[in-house]
Amino acid sequence: MTNQTRTGRLPGLAIDPAAFEPADFEPAAIEPAVAEELGATRSASRGIFEAVWDLLTSMRFSLVVTLGMAVLGVLGALIIQVPAGVEADASAKLDWLAGVRPRFGGWTDILDSLQLFNVFNSIWFRGLTAFLTISLIACMVQRAPGLWRTATKPRITVGDGFFAHARERDSIVVRGDAADLATRTTAVLRRHHYRVVSEDDGAINFYADRFRWAPFGSLIGHLAIVVILAGVMVGALYGFRDNSFVIAEGSTAAVPSGDGLSLKLISFEDSYYTTTGAPSDYASELILFENGREVARQTVRVNDPLRYGQLSFFQSFYGPAARMTVTGTDGSVLFSDGVALAWETQDDGRSIGTFTLPGQDVTVWILATLGPGDTQVKPGQILVETYRASTGEPIDQVSIDQGVATTISGLDFTFDRELQFTGLSVARDPGTILVWIGSILLIAGFTIGFSFPHRRLWARLVVRPNGIGTLAVATPGRASHDVDRAFTNLVTDLRAAVAGPSAS
Known part of the structure; x- marks a missing residue:
């Protein structure tokens, strides 16, 4: 038996029949009950892994973990914390607890057993930090392939429903040769600093975007938080x-x-x-x-x-x-x-x-x-x-x-x-250098995300045999004054290029 990667959200195990000699073992000879048991085991294991993966990549899970860390942070600020060096000295720790006992009374031993006198080195804080780090890494792993595909192999053709219901959309009546109109359309889009990819499936479909690598700014931000958390943990463990x-x-x-x-x-x-x-x-x-x-x-x-x-x-x-x-x-x-x-x-x-x-x-x-x-x-x-x-x-x-x-x-x-x-x-604090690196990455991620917004646009050019046709243009995204103005200016330039007398 060999390990074989199957398609899906997580890698799994599968039996490779080619790994067995036909004379010694035939896959068809597997007893139905055994085959069913193996299938059920694989399905159960895969179901558990997928459930864990879904949990780690859930926004709700990240928010809960972050809220938990915030609560511990507030407790650490409100409850007096044991001085550095005292925790490792049993005698000094007992003397310190005796000093704070008049303030906390019967809660002193409870708070100590819950490690609330040393919140930021407690198993609770470290555990939540580890969960948040793993969750951020899982989110990066989940998002990275899709962002890479969008940047390198974007979807060029979209359905009619997109052009009918997109937030920003317009349709231009065109006149002229299809190839010439396509060239004019491409020229206008590039003049507006768009990368243009097109394909012809009877209609000429265009995909255009600006700042195609900008969405990776969010991954840089995620990575920055991971690096900062790693620096904090290194400092807590070894500093x-x-x-x-x-x-x-x-x-x-x-x-x-x-x-x-x-x-x-x-x-x-x-x-x-x-x-x-x-x-x-x-x-x-x-x-x-x-x-x-x-x-x-x-x-x-x-x-x-x-x-x-x-x-x-x-x-x-x-x-x-x-x-x-x-x-x-x-x-x-x-x-x-x-x-x-x-x-x-x-x-x-x-x-x-x-x-x-x-x-x-x-x-x-x-x-x-x-x-x-x-x-x-x-x-x-x-x-x-x-x-x-x-x-x-x-x-x-x-x-x-x-x-x-x-x-x-x-x-x-x-x-x-x-x-x-x-x-x-x-x-x-040996983790200081990691905190600095993470801070720089965080600034870089925010700068990329806010200064270079990723803008995408689809267009479809359909020209009938009589030389008259339509150029449908649409862009997704949230309502924004800048986006509205940019789209209006672009459509105005397209209309002038493909619908004017020079296009006839």
Whole structure:
């Protein structure tokens, strides 16, 4: 048995009797019941495939999938989304869920199980994206052969009903030799920039069109959306985004998923409008290192990110920081760096930051002052809280003055000076190039579709033996002022060419 392609909407399987030796097997010898069973199986399989194909190429199906993606997009905008990097860390995910539980209550676990805290990476969104992509590809495969035939082998002869009922139609009485009239008709159509194809079946039939390749603009548009969706999926699967990467002035931090990359903040500057006090600009002077070697240096602003390879660093936010120094009992420096106060306490909105001490079972949290009215942490002070790193048990809580070494938990803490930190959004999106290509294709498809409308026209020239006849002209399509005017001008020129005295 061999596979044989049969005509129809989908390829199927058929038995090729020539594949068997007549002496060994005769097709006619197939038992009727077996033949009927085979036929039923093939028909059932073909019916399933055709049903799936009809579904994928259905406009209604595409609209339903698109609506589903839109609904998920709205949910993703309305429901707080888990920060990048937290989803993969089970402990961080539990802490994050505990933080949002007061807001969502008993719905928290339900929303999490439905992946609505991570909508754009959920199985629902990815599944709908895949369905939409497959549907668009199926539509392109279905339409492409017909568009190719129309462009290369158009139908020249149409029935009388078309000339009687077409939206734009006219009939011209002609006089003269049929061949000469046909030449004149062709000349007028070409003067109006039509491609002309004709055939003679007793009457001379004309097919004329302009911008015959323009309908492929819709396929380019479909392809563009497929490429954009592919770029989005590639970015979601193989890229990452960290919207909470913070560095204090003078500090260096390892870049998440940067493979040997680290970033140093030299300085941060912010400026404000004098009339409203709103920020007018804020900029971070950054140095990017790869395995300890400087590879890039740039002042990053909101609309001017630092790019290196597939990584992009976007200016996102900023805030206060503190430079802290911690020494051991023997005078050795355990920590000396800037600490970003990038979070806030839930009870009073106090800026806080944290760091750990190498070789010590201690986690340190530092809290900033609320201003002149703060009795717990006065201006020029910072509150130091120490916790047992292994158990989370609190150890000490002491407010210390700037520049004064203070012993806390057996270690000397010094609040050196106030700083600022910068918050960056770090992203790597390998699908960006696909999104750009798809966007260019989408613009090209729309430009072709709207700037070069495909116009078709049929004409039939019938001349009786006495030299008198008719030239019927008709064009399909929707009502349009431009189409009406173009058709009227064309018929006027045809009438002048074939019905005037020169045609007699």
